[in-house]
Amino acid sequence: MPVIKVWFHPESPYARRVLCFLDWTGISATRIQVALENREHLEKTYLDITPFGRVPAIVDNGFALSESLAILRYLVARDGLFEWYPEDLQRRAVADQWLEYVSQHGAPPFIELAWNLNMAARYGLKPRVGAAEAAAKKIKRELPVLEARLTQCSFLSGEGRPGLADVALYPFAALAVEAQIDLPRVAPHLAAWMIRMADLPVPAITT
Ligand SMILES: N[C@@H](CCC(=O)N[C@@H](CS)C(=O)NCC(=O)O)C(=O)O
Structure with a gap:
């Protein structure tokens, strides 16, 4: 499977939801730090990835997704990790x-x-x-x-x-x-x- 890219800031608990989940599930990802303090999240290159201009965001094989909980649900479905989020x-x-x-x-x-x-x-x-x-x-x-x-x-x-x-x-x-x-x-x-x-x-x- 292609490696997911994840944009984060180390002090963002929203981004850390995704980072924790990636680690706990062993999904490999390339982490890219966004310097919120330098307003990098408002630059066009980042806004091209996420319209919201916030961390976290991911790109999975060209598919871009934002919002921490939407990302968690996506990863569960993508990798069949239903022990984290039951199907019943x-x-x-x-x-x-x-x-x-x-x-x-x-x-x-x-x-x-x-x-x-x-x-x-x-x-x-x-x-x-x-x-x-x-x-x-x-x-x-x-x-x-x-x-x-x-x-x-x-x-x-x-x-x-x-x-x-x-x-x-x-x-x-x-x-x-x-x-x-x-x-x-x-x-x-x-x-x-x-x-x-x-x-x-x-x-x-x-x-
Ligand atoms: N609802 C979003 C919230 C994300 C969020 O607010 N991230 C903050 C960092 S903790 C951010 O990027 N703030 C930059 C800004 O609002 O300009 C999620 O769950 O991903």
């Missing part, structure tokens, strides 16, 4: 339920907190006024949801092994320290899940 109607529906939940509610507060408390300053940018407080409120609502699921199941998938919802959450939850969330104290089951996920091979942070 109701198991797929549950996988989608958790994937949607992570996408809409579970993951965003981690990056919003981490960005506004730490990351923005690293890039010489100012955090948005009130954004960290708003994200802290959101995380307070979502942590008990994640914690309850991971009290009942070892992975969000509910399948006894990680699924796409777990992949989608992992790089965001990995921002807990930068988000100033003491996971072992406030969400011990989520913290234990992080360790289970970290036991899977994880890509290095740089190319």
Whole structure:
């Protein structure tokens, strides 16, 4: 099979969803770093690959695709990796339920907190006024949801092994320290899940 090209930034949790999945599944890919800080994502050469001008994006044998979750679903179907995203109607529906939940509610507060408390300053940018407080409120609502699921199941998938919802959450939850969330104290089951996920091979942070 031709080698996939993947455009990423090492600090983008969206891109890291794809990088983690590539590593965990052993799909070979050429990684191309996009310097968001130099606005490379807004250059024509990159916009020719993805109309959205964001990372991640992939090109597979001339076929271009953006949006991290669309890419994960594509890779599952392309390589028949249905252990990550079941084909059975109701198991797929549950996988989608958790994937949607992570996408809409579970993951965003981690990056919003981490960005506004730490990351923005690293890039010489100012955090948005009130954004960290708003994200802290959101995380307070979502942590008990994640914690309850991971009290009942070892992975969000509910399948006894990680699924796409777990992949989608992992790089965001990995921002807990930068988000100033003491996971072992406030969400011990989520913290234990992080360790289970970290036991899977994880890509290095740089190319
Ligand atoms: N919904 C997109 C979000 C991707 C995204 O927001 N990526 C950020 C980096 S974390 C980006 O490229 N930002 C550049 C910009 O918005 O200009 C996905 O899931 O792939």
